[in-house]
Amino acid sequence: MSIKRLFFAAILLLSIACQPFGVRVAHAQQVSVEAGVDRNSIPINQTVNLTVNIAGGSNASQPSLPSIDGMQIEGSSRSSQFSFNGSQAVSELSFTYMLRPTREGIITIPPITVDVDGTTYATAPIPVEVTPAVSNNATDGQELFVEAEVDNPTPYLGQQITYIFRFYQAVNLSSTPKYTGPSFSGFWNKEQASQSQSNTQINDLVYRVTELRTILFPTVPGEQTIEPSQLSIPNSIFQSGFDLQTDPVVLNVQTLPQPMPDNFSGTVGQLTVALDAQTESGNNSQPLTVELNEAVTLRITVDGAANFDTLQDIAPPELDGWRTFDSTTSTDSRVANGQLIGRRTIEQLIVPTQPGQYEIPPLEYIYFDPEAVQYQTQRTAPIQINVQGELDPGANAQPAPLTEFDRATGAVERIDADIRHIKPAPATLEANSHPLTQRPLFWAMWALPLILVVGDWAAARRAHIINADPVAARRSRALREAQRHLQRARSDAANPYSSCKEILTEYLSNKLNRPVAGLTQHGLAQALTDQKLPPDLIQETQALLALGDMGQYAPMSSGLEQPADLLDGTEALLKQLEESIRHGHEEGQPS
């Protein structure tokens, strides 16, 4: 056992030695749990109240009431209150149980456990002495006594009954006694209790009788017990206060007879139902004549004696050719001659949309009459209505909607402002991304137009220089043009041999700035020697020209090179000539 529980047990033992009426205290810091009875000795035909008080704590469970040998629980209640202890608020919960002894003798109420804030507290056992029964009957000569009864101990379910409490007093009281009625669990309590006073004589005593009536409607079938009512006689200089208690009242609530009609409304009582149609001008004559689109008020009235608080509404009939609006309901009830009577009124506005003869069908309301012990059907009379007028030919078959209420129009006004919602994740999201201006490629792109502009200027400048010196221009273009011709010759030359000769001849003419075609072999050799070309290159040039002649005039001769080889050889020779001539110019040879 934990130290905490040992401490509690020690406190408990100390408390048992100090408390006289079985009030036991269990302490835990600021929490206090007490249990006690209002009387430690009661007659068997009376009840005792067991109260469990819980002070402090924030979360207390329902007390766990053990089974009490010799007593049965008749009822329970709960109350709570807050009080201030200095600057602290203290809550107090009270659970009260009404116990009725079932045998005489000493009956011990076992410990009651309560969980408060996760800690379990237990009260000590409480002994109660149960003595033989005592009677409240006036034949015993009592000057003060109470009794309770119902006017119908065998009502039908939902039938109105009256609970009657009477207080007999043969002596005057210095102050008004306090009445505590039953909870009427299992009953619909109208709470329209009426009081009356009268005098009566019983044996040799004259009593003033105060009668309190409460209208009830049983809601649970079977045997029902209305717990005793209590009258508290207050203290006075002549006597101490005490309580008077009635006996419980037992009823046998009967279920409604079977079979139950299909459209049974569930109402028990005596009722009449009426249906009325009236124009706005108050005309309700039969048959009723109205104009097209003239409003008519349909009124259903239910009168009688029943529980109007739970009365099922009667639905107005569905009407074709009529526009119907929401119905309104009003209820008026009162107690007359000890009975609850009332009127339920249902009104509905209807408007005819088509001319013609109409009949509002009868309404049927089925209820159970407990006096006649049978189901009754109230049926209203049909109502004839003659709708006059003509439809507008230009109008649609469906008339324009009737404005039920004024619709206010106006500018849309902002009620509140909030930020606009987030956006979905875009498709292009990159980690470690850089803005455009921080990317090298971007700046490289800025250089590109500049390069183009500069390049274009350089090209134009070069072209200008070349054009200023045609000879130099020819010389500079010679190889490029020869290569271009060679490329063409590769693809579509009819006679590659003559083509090679022409290409080589034109190249030499451009380079030497003189026509070469008409030169002799010696003259050509001399011209090339003047360019400081190597002798083998000169010979190779002469050989290629001769080959070209042979191929031009005797293409079928054997020993000729293949055209492709010839063209390649020509290109190679041109490059060698270009290189050698340039080299000769660089050495300052005359052009």
Added chain:
Amino acid sequence: MNYFAGTSFFGKTVDKIPAAIARLALTMLLFGQPSQALLAQAETPQTLMEQANRHYESGDFEAAALAYEAMVSDGVQNGVLLFNLGNAYFKQGDIGRAILNYERAALLIPRDQDLRANLALAQSATADRYESQRDSLLGQLAQLSARWLSNSELALIGLLLWIIVAALWILHRRLSARQPSQPSARQAGRHEATWMPLIAALVLLILVVGLWSIRTYTDSTRGGAIVLAQEVDVLSGPGEQYVTEFTLHSGAKVSVLESRDAWHRLALPGDELQGWVPAEALGLVRVE
């Protein structure tokens, strides 16, 4: 919870700690335990942002803001991301950071109507009111251009104009080179036809480059900043011992004139009100 300290810590931390570890820390913060799955999977920025959006839409704005910040620290520069981050801060009541991220988003997506609306709403919630002074003509043009074009878009337009100018120049030169000494009317007309677009493109290029230069210069010398602290005293010098000249509140937009140690020198529009504040009290708008 003081996000002020948390955000600067997060931003400075990620400069030194790899993004993966920062994401791990964020995961632990959000889910309480390391998520190996997050590290093992090849998460795309899209999935991360969708996760963050889900946090936002479930009402967990704090987690959403952390997730968005992690992506920003990973180097994701996106106007939509910054917009959402601003929303997450706004929902948490952090007007300063909301405006800061809206301003950053405006650098990237200046024409977004939702961004403008949210920025306006957030600015209306700021406590400080001051009149904005009229800037120079070029400054106004720069500001006007900033409302419609981001820096990158302006630079790209400049590049395109530069290419057009170069192409027109080359075309003009080619036509001029081919033109005879006594050109015909057609030849003369063709030559003239290249002048006008060339001049127009050149003027536009100069204007665009000028705007971009002004904006770049302004950003470098008078970078925008937003006050992040709920309230900050603006002092006459970079130190607590100096006189408090005026007070600013969260969301106020200022210009940073100078930075020294852990202090920024700021100015309100018109430069009449200037002073020093701790660096952590401001958030610089310019996206690095």
